[in-house]
Amino acid sequence: MRIIKPSDIPASEITPREIYLNRRQFMAGVAALAIAPAVSASSEPSHGQKFMDIKTGPYSTNDKQTPFDSVTTYNNFYEFGTGKDDPAKRAHTLKPRPWTVSVEGEVKRPKVFDIDDLIRFAPLEERIYRLRCVEGWSMVIPWVGFPLTELIKQVEPTGNAKFVEFVSLLDPKQMPYQRSSVLDWPYIEGLRIDEANNPLTLLAVGLYGEVLPNQNGAPIRLITPWKYGFKSAKSIVKIRFVEKPPITSWMRAAPNEYGFFSNVNPEVAHPRWSQSRERRIGEFFKRDTLMFNGYAEQVAKLYRGMDLQKYF
Numbered sequence: 001m002r003i004i005k006p007s008d009i010p011a012s013e014i015t016p017r018e019i020y021l022n023r024r025q026f027m028a029g030v031a032a033l034a035i036a037p038a039v040s041a042s043s044e045p046s047h048g049q050k051f052m053d054i055k056t057g058p059y060s061t062n063d064k065q066t067p068f069d070s071v072t073t074y075n076n077f078y079e080f081g082t083g084k085d086d087p088a089k090r091a092h093t094l095k096p097r098p099w100t101v102s103v104e105g106e107v108k109r110p111k112v113f114d115i116d117d118l119i120r121f122a123p124l125e126e127r128i129y130r131l132r133c134v135e136g137w138s139m140v141i142p143w144v145g146f147p148l149t150e151l152i153k154q155v156e157p158t159g160n161a162k163f164v165e166f167v168s169l170l171d172p173k174q175m176p177y178q179r180s181s182v183l184d185w186p187y188i189e190g191l192r193i194d195e196a197n198n199p200l201t202l203l204a205v206g207l208y209g210e211v212l213p214n215q216n217g218a219p220i221r222l223i224t225p226w227k228y229g230f231k232s233a234k235s236i237v238k239i240r241f242v243e244k245p246p247i248t249s250w251m252r253a254a255p256n257e258y259g260f261f262s263n264v265n266p267e268v269a270h271p272r273w274s275q276s277r278e279r280r281i282g283e284f285f286k287r288d289t290l291m292f293n294g295y296a297e298q299v300a301k302l303y304r305g306m307d308l309q310k311y312f
């Protein structure tokens with residue numbers, strides 16, 4: 001059981017009334033959180049509520065963490081535009097409460113979870129993972145979440161559940177750039193069932209100890225650190241167990257450029273650029289990209305015997 005720790009400054013003193021009221025509603029539903037005092041009127045990235053009692057999870061990297069300000073202002077979230085600063089500027093229209101996630105398809109116990117039940121679903125862990133975007137930049141982010149496999153266990157997949165599809169929110173009122181056709185909406189991603197069950201795979205609800213900022217995929221998103229960033233779908237409303245590989249949004253957009261697996265692999269170039277090096281955000285010199293983004297020890301076994309040039 002996590003405990004509410006009163007913050008030093010009442011939220012009512014520092015936030016507009018509307019936000020304060022939303023927070024009160026939020027507090028009513030989530031005993032796990034304390035109000036963070038740091039929403040400022042300036043243009044600095046705002047902070048969210050802090051989680052209490054996060055345990056230290058496994059698999060964290062010792063690489064230097066990318067500053068909070070970069071993690072929350074340099075984003076890909078095409079539902080809000082294609083510019084890196086669009087999500088931070090525009091994602092305030094996303095309403096992460098109330099929110100449900102429907103877990104369905106080839107499972108014995110389908111269930112619609114309220115987000116606040118999901119947050120309490122399993123002990124929350126902090127895991128510091130590398131994230132490598134297909135565009136050639138990377139970050140190191142301390143996520144807060146729990147292993148997807150915990151949720152999978154509870155819904156009991158049938159023998160036909162070979163793949164898992166992740167569906168992001170579809171609502172052009174909240175996500176205005178869904179009125180453009182830059183991608184096929186809603187945003188869809190997929191994993192093979194063994195990838196979904198791998199202990200590295202996380203459902204994240206926060207970062208830097210705080211509730212996920214909207215631009216990072218509030219209120220819940222996938223994290224698959226050995227794959228290119230786009231596999232880690234944001235603002236998920238549906239997790240569907242299926243027999244056939246899902247057709248993901250990026251495969252639909254450009255099947256020759258974005259394969260189903262999209263494992264980080266310095267030896268397989270994107271058709272328009274090399275993937276052998278990357279720029280860590282905040283650093284000047286590029287560094288070598290590692291096989292499976294440095295997570296080979298955990299995931300190489302999933303692909304033994306597969307031709308990774310073909311199954312890219």
Ligand SMILES: Nc1nc2c(c(=O)[nH]1)N[C@H]1C(S)=C(S)[C@@H](COP(=O)(O)O)O[C@H]1N2
Nearest residue numbers: 075076077078133168187216229230232234
């Ligand atoms: N729904 C949705 N999820 C998404 C994206 C998106 O455009 N829409 N972009 C992806 C890409 S390309 C990357 S690199 C990561 C970026 O996550 P971050 O902004 O939290 O670093 O989110 C991924 N998840």
Ligand SMILES: [Mo]
Nearest residue numbers: 133134229230
């Ligand atoms: Mo990306």
